[in-house]
Amino acid sequence: MSTTVSPCPNRKTWDATVRVTGGHPQQLWGIGQAQVSAEGPGLRVDRVMVHDAEQRTVGYAQLYLRSEAERVVAGTVHAHVHRSQDLPVVAEALAAWAREEHGAALLRFQPDTLRTPGTAEALGAAGFARPAAGAGAEEPRRLEVLLGETERDLSCRLSEATLERCRAALRTPGVAVREVTAQGRALANIGLRTRLITQLLEDLGDDSLLLVATEACDDGAETALGYLWFVHTRGLATIYRLGFTRRGRDLGMDDALLLTGIVELQKRRVQRLDGGDPDETDVPQVVRELAGTERPVLGVWERSLGRSPAGEFSADEADAAAARTGTAVAAELGLDEPAPARPWPPEAGEPDAAAADGDGAGTTGRSRVRRARELTRRVVGEGLSALRDAAGR
Template structure:
């Protein structure tokens, strides 16, 4: 198949294409803009579409271009390929474009295509290999939460203990859950800083859902307990960023806010939630309980483009930028020292992995933790949840 690659400079056209074709939220224009905000001048984004000889779009990608020491490395995250059989054609076209237009020495390629018969062999046939950090006996997988039609569909999949934890958290006196939008003054009215948050909300637009939980003290002051940020298309949502104080986790707001958000995604007619790598310790309990399946995915691949050694600098740069931005968001929400899910301070003894429950699986995702959890996708009117505490 002959192909042609063309850049897309129009935001409305790009996002409309992502929504109509069922692309991953990682492909939304605002996600790329937010990543540039995180990394600064060290990152450029080139949004390109791949067409066949009849000018039909067969795939598209936000191509992330990072440079150091005059070397450019290109990368995609969940780029869209319409049909599995077009996977090697799209990958090869993006590689040629990255080399010829940007002088890239390496393409790190990740598509939203499921792993089916022949897909890995097709990538290998055009020169792609699995990165050394991804090698191992375990094949890449992703958790998937099918949202269903009603809140009852979700609650029936949760354990009674988890449901009770959520209900108790939302009914705690003084606890309030709010949706925050770019034009909202909800946080400003509680004394929380919103400069960076407002910028990210403007970047992400209507495809974002940011929920913040606060607690009113007896003295009348209001403090943040945690936040959960989804980015979504009509078909798929991902957890973009999240953070909770120790007090918030003790109350169960981490589970409660996630369940509240998923219910709101149902109202927006979102069909499923990308739950992330099942081997990641940071995957929330609610996601694990709601996930009915683990999807076999292709995972990351790479192809040297023949202009000298690429090095391994870009992953560290990207992860550090995402982590710094996530910390800045937490600080602006009043969460100066959020406790990450799965951290030693938060984990109870019974939370330790048990033999036969993934404890012996290789920690493939450790180096990708920030990228997958904060971009997710490191990662938006619609009815606001002004006060979910009384539900």
Template sequence: MIPAVVPCTDRALWDDHVDRFQGHPQQLWGWGETKAMHGWSVDRVLVNDGGTTIGCAQLLVRRLPLPFRALVYIPRGPMCEPEHAQAVLNRLAEHAAVRHRGVALSIEPDWDQDSVYAGAVASAGFRPSANTVLIPRTLILDLTKSDDELMADMSKSTRANIRKAMRSDVEFRKVKNDAELEQVLAIYHETAERAGFGIHEDQYYRDIFRNMGDGSPVIGAFDGEQLLAFVWLARSGSTAFELYGGVSAEGQKQRVNYGVKWAALQSMREDGCRRYDFNGLLNDGISDFKKQFAKHENMLLGTWEKPLSPLYPAYAQAMPLARRGLQTARRVLKVAAGRVRPLIQRVRPGS
């Protein structure tokens, strides 16, 4: 019998399936709900073989200019057991072609590069792609380890900075409300300008905070009511995934970014997570900071695409050029925003 692809429209049932398959938090209902508010459409489907669900995936669909029609993307999915991977991928690709008329199905699974899943992906007709969204080179910590075991893998200076921060008067706790969230966003803007990376509009982050609820905790370092640093996560039943982080100038002086990272690790373990993913390693200062927390690195399977249209070769050639153009536009806008913001502050009443 050929497995059937059926929609899932029940939030509780969907999130139960994500946890049953030990899925990634970017497959949770609330993450898809947020993406649907910001340019994507969402299709959540179960792959059923008889009366058994053997896999599932939250598909994000982005409309493309004609003649390409649509890109179908599965972030950190699909979810299934290794023995069902090829069948699940085949059915999802057929669904993406028929239901969404996609030019390609792009997947970035939460599977290790050297796992048994790799062969199934290739056998299902997928090919490696450079159109990467989620960086496969990362750092994943095993939260079943004790504090002593986790610290043993850290650098000596990192352990010292953590202990100093935890002995200070700074309080490490979850962000509670919208007013504290606005402090998070202010520090994130400050951090992005200092480090030179682009960010979304503020409403995008507010929507994540609202739509994911307990599934997207923000761990903050507070000096009284003043936020000094934060780590923003998404979490499923098994996996905690860093989304964003930031530290103020004062927080840097006090090195509370070490303490807030440690507090995030402990908080996610208390919430029942077994894996903590630092969300990508590049050759930059932020990644150098992440690498102080362990001696190893992890490599996930990466980005794979299955062509669904004769137009795929043209799409594959055009996509990198379009992305580079978008990145250039964002850099120009960032520079312009940096020039305009001081002018606004000068004329703002009470500033």
């Protein structure tokens, strides 16, 4: 198949294409803008579409261009490929574009395509390989939550213990849950300047759902217990960022806010939620219980483009960048306590809600690598260090 690649400078055209073709929410224009705000001039975003000979769109991607060790590295997060049989064609086209237009030495390609018979082999034949770091015996998977039509569709899939935890949290005296919009003042009410947050909400528009839980103090002031940020299209939602104080987790607001947000997504007619990597210990309990299936995905693949030695992407640096971003965002919302990871599966004799400080001493080496790579992908897609100067308590 002959292809052409063309940049798309029009935001409305780009976002409309993502929505109509069932692209991943992380392909929305506002996500790229947020990442540029987060990283500054060290990052460029090139939004490109791949067309066939009849000028039909067969795929598209936001190409993130960074300089690493004096070379340009291009990367995608959930690049869209309309048909699995077009996967190698789209990957080849993006590789050629990154090399010729940007002088890139390496393309890190993560498609949104499911792993079906022959797809991995097709990528291999096109010169792509899974990165050595993180490649293991198990293939990558993603949890999928089908949202159904009613709140009852969700509640019947949750355990009674989880449901009661959510109800108890929302019944706590003084606790309130608010949706934050670009026009609202929910964050200002708890002492935060909102200029950058408002800009990000405006960039994401109606495809964003930000919920904040607060608790009233004796003096009438409010403190943040946690926040949950979804980004979505009509077909799919993803958790953009979340964080909770220890007080919020003790009350059960982590589960309650997630369930509240999923119910709101139902009202917006969103069909599915991308629940993340099931191997990650910090996947919320509500997501694990609601997820009916694990979708086999292709994950990240790499191809050297021949301009300079490809080298190895630094997972340590990416992990550190992700940690800095998460810490900054949490601090701005008054949530600077690190969130402990829940053990999964729960250890014998331990309750599901038991929390272990830090990253978990029992985590395997492979899990630590997978965790670092997942954090890397979140940094690429989430970019919420744009909030870094938004706090003013």
